[in-house]
Amino acid sequence: MGQGLSCTETNEHPLFSAAQKGEIESVEAMVDDEPSVVDRTTGRGRLSALHVAAANGQIQVLSMLLDRSVNPDVLNRHKQSPLMLAAMYGKTSCVERLIQAGANILMFDSLHGRTCLHYAALYGHPDCLQAILSAAHSSPVANSWGFARFVNIRDKSGASPLHLAARQAQPECVHVLLDSGALACASTGGQGFPGITPLHLAARSGSLDCVRELLAWGADRHQRDSSGRIPYLVALKHKHGACAALLNPSAPGPLIWPSPLKFITELNPEAKALLERALMEANKDREKAILKETVYSLPSPLHSEAGADDDIEASDVELCCICFDQICTIEVQTCGHQMCANCTLALCCHNKPNPTTPAPKAPVCPFCRSKITELVVAEVKTKNNVQLESSPSKPRTSRKSQSTSEGSSSFKGLSALGSFGKLGGRSSGKFSVECDDEVDKP
Ligand SMILES: [Zn+2]
Numbered sequence: 001m002g003q004g005l006s007c008t009e010t011n012e013h014p015l016f017s018a019a020q021k022g023e024i025e026s027v028e029a030m031v032d033d034e035p036s037v038v039d040r041t042t043g044r045g046r047l048s049a050l051h052v053a054a055a056n057g058q059i060q061v062l063s064m065l066l067d068r069s070v071n072p073d074v075l076n077r078h079k080q081s082p083l084m085l086a087a088m089y090g091k092t093s094c095v096e097r098l099i100q101a102g103a104n105i106l107m108f109d110s111l112h113g114r115t116c117l118h119y120a121a122l123y124g125h126p127d128c129l130q131a132i133l134s135a136a137h138s139s140p141v142a143n144s145w146g147f148a149r150f151v152n153i154r155d156k157s158g159a160s161p162l163h164l165a166a167r168q169a170q171p172e173c174v175h176v177l178l179d180s181g182a183l184a185c186a187s188t189g190g191q192g193f194p195g196i197t198p199l200h201l202a203a204r205s206g207s208l209d210c211v212r213e214l215l216a217w218g219a220d221r222h223q224r225d226s227s228g229r230i231p232y233l234v235a236l237k238h239k240h241g242a243c244a245a246l247l248n249p250s251a252p253g254p255l256i257w258p259s260p261l262k263f264i265t266e267l268n269p270e271a272k273a274l275l276e277r278a279l280m281e282a283n284k285d286r287e288k289a290i291l292k293e294t295v296y297s298l299p300s301p302l303h304s305e306a307g308a309d310d311d312i313e314a315s316d317v318e319l320c321c322i323c324f325d326q327i328c329t330i331e332v333q334t335c336g337h338q339m340c341a342n343c344t345l346a347l348c349c350h351n352k353p354n355p356t357t358p359a360p361k362a363p364v365c366p367f368c369r370s371k372i373t374e375l376v377v378a379e380v381k382t383k384n385n386v387q388l389e390s391s392p393s394k395p396r397t398s399r400k401s402q403s404t405s406e407g408s409s410s411f412k413g414l415s416a417l418g419s420f421g422k423l424g425g426r427s428s429g430k431f432s433v434e435c436d437d438e439v440d441k442p
């Protein structure tokens, strides 16, 4: 995959091997000598020099050709554009440069009717996915197609980029796509017909990371494919025991990322990272409990840390007033009350994914019942006012974190606690959100 496209056939024009090797001077000399040489294509695949440069990540050659007004959307034998090849080979800078030169992100090849987004997902290049998706926000595609429709674009067999990423066990791509609005429950059948979902494909590939990610974004364990099988049966058939254990409909359901909530979808990146980590931790705790029942053991980076941080948290640090267990990392705006990330999630998450029911009601601050307009990162203070770094590599887990994984039910009787949450200082990670009663539809 990483090698790029080879075109060292003996009878090809020297332009192609120069483009492949990034020999900018000789490519430039050939183009100066004979401008029409840029229209040449290779014999078999009908690749242009632009295709060859894009697939091999030769950004200088690519840039030079584009500067000389070479058509960025020139097609090869399979109607693949240079952008598709750059996405396929993970050449992010070439993807960006082609888009900048006006390459169309909404073209379909003649092999499987796939777009550049499909190629980036299929070959596992999250950076290319990001580059294409951020272009889709501002390009004419967003106006003509709508961004959400583009993210869920289907190939000839009905597969979205998310399907392909799940099939190829590419958890990072799965994450980027879900985060951009890819539908976790999309079926290749479409329009209500049974087909395969990304969860079926993740079950088949045996990728625990993909399964975990899809479940956390609300993928339905009960959805059936055209043969009537749920993902659990697919995992069993392919002997992926750990995946099967999580996909078993009788196993406890995971915590679901509360994406329909306005203040969650508009979270600033820092607060979002904290909450996502807390969500994955809570689900991993849950996984441990599930997998303990099976013969399969889950390799867990968190395991060795049990108890390591406990004495610090217990003595010096101001703990979350809901669970008395973790440090307050999230501050509710506009009231300023603070909670830990786990409790914030438990407040916002709902256990039963059901895409057909309307978006859940926006939760209120558990301390003062005022409306939550945004969540920001709280300043972490110890009693000695020492700043604690919340290191991503050392997530704070603890024995009691299970209590938050029960979802919003753990907040019953919370108001009885009264408002003894502390008012924290205004944090720097603030962003503004208009006050709005309406919750966005998913
Ligand atoms: Zn808490």
Ligand SMILES: [Zn+2]
Pocket (backbone or CB within 6 Å): 332, 335, 336, 337, 365, 366, 367, 368, 369, 370
């Ligand atoms: Zn409050």
